[in-house]
Amino acid sequence: MSADPLSDALTVADARGVFSGGFTAGGDWAVRLRGRDKLKVNAVVRGGCLLVCEDGGEPVRLVQGDLVVSDGSRPYVLCSAPGLEPLESPDVAVDPRTRMARLGDGPDDEIECVSGHIDLSRDSGDLLRQALPEFVHVRSDVAEAPVLRWLIDQLAGEMRAGRAGGEFASDQLAQLMFVQVLRVCLAQADGLPPGWLRALGDEGLAPALRLMHGDPGHPWQLEELARAAAMSRTTFAVRFKEAAGVPPLTYLLNWRMSLAARALRLDTTPVAALARSVGYTSESAFSNAFKRTVGVAPRRYRDAVRK
Numbered sequence: 001m002s003a004d005p006l007s008d009a010l011t012v013a014d015a016r017g018v019f020s021g022g023f024t025a026g027g028d029w030a031v032r033l034r035g036r037d038k039l040k041v042n043a044v045v046r047g048g049c050l051l052v053c054e055d056g057g058e059p060v061r062l063v064q065g066d067l068v069v070s071d072g073s074r075p076y077v078l079c080s081a082p083g084l085e086p087l088e089s090p091d092v093a094v095d096p097r098t099r100m101a102r103l104g105d106g107p108d109d110e111i112e113c114v115s116g117h118i119d120l121s122r123d124s125g126d127l128l129r130q131a132l133p134e135f136v137h138v139r140s141d142v143a144e145a146p147v148l149r150w151l152i153d154q155l156a157g158e159m160r161a162g163r164a165g166g167e168f169a170s171d172q173l174a175q176l177m178f179v180q181v182l183r184v185c186l187a188q189a190d191g192l193p194p195g196w197l198r199a200l201g202d203e204g205l206a207p208a209l210r211l212m213h214g215d216p217g218h219p220w221q222l223e224e225l226a227r228a229a230a231m232s233r234t235t236f237a238v239r240f241k242e243a244a245g246v247p248p249l250t251y252l253l254n255w256r257m258s259l260a261a262r263a264l265r266l267d268t269t270p271v272a273a274l275a276r277s278v279g280y281t282s283e284s285a286f287s288n289a290f291k292r293t294v295g296v297a298p299r300r301y302r303d304a305v306r307k
Helices: 006-014 145-161 167-189 196-200 208-213 223-227 233-245 248-268 271-277 284-293 298-307
Strands: 014-024 028-033 037-046 049-051 059-062 065-071 076-079 102-103 111-119 136-139
Touching: 006 059, 006 167, 006 196, 006 208, 006 248, 014 145, 014 167, 037 049, 037 059, 037 145, 037 167, 059 136, 065 167, 065 208, 111 145, 111 167, 136 167, 145 167, 167 196, 196 208, 196 223, 196 233, 196 248, 208 223, 223 233, 223 248, 233 248, 248 271, 248 284, 248 298, 271 284, 271 298
Parallel strands: 014 102
Antiparallel strands: 014 111, 028 076, 037 065, 037 111, 049 059, 049 076, 065 136
């Protein structure tokens, strides 16, 4: 792996950005969106609307250039005003060429929104989902806004035009948008739940994370990691657990098992060789650690994934 924990996590989670459509709207309108087992993404290209969580909370105003990511745990409504009866998203008629829908009873140039999701079906350990809050609202005035706005505009243009290669281009743009969203989260790490992303956002802890990611097979000790962070052993251990939610060496164990799980999904490397690559001299010790962490032995995990 590299010494870039964010890139590593995206690779191990096999996250895939997919923008599946969008809509233009005017007048009175409302649509209910469900994320299910995906990270749902909505970006406002033009105009503005409200986001309403149906189980309470104040409506969130979204304006041009804003982007919101939901963890998919509960449905929410995008609308022109509160109190309107929403359409279910599967019931909305979509132009098959552009994948865009038309909502409301007014001019369709009042708002334009593109929607999609981050496919985490390969992320069996919920590496990304657990690192993010239920909702991430990226405002149009953050430092990353110019890049995000360009990506949103390019994505909308690809979807409107329906040109050859548009679907592939849209997916790559969606991937870049998600990276920018995570960078925004890193800049506001105090608002994140305990996890690897919050720990990475702590500049004091980041050097230790980079060491573990850069050489996961090394037998790292707490003293080495604390030294890299320029902290005492006790201060480092307390601060790391507060940010990451687990002690440093537990984090290292979990990261090794995430790497091993991806390797088992993707290739036919013998388990003994895989064990050595993540720091185990004994295949049985690795197998026991994998089973404790993942819930199933490595060979059975590989067989289940293939089936």
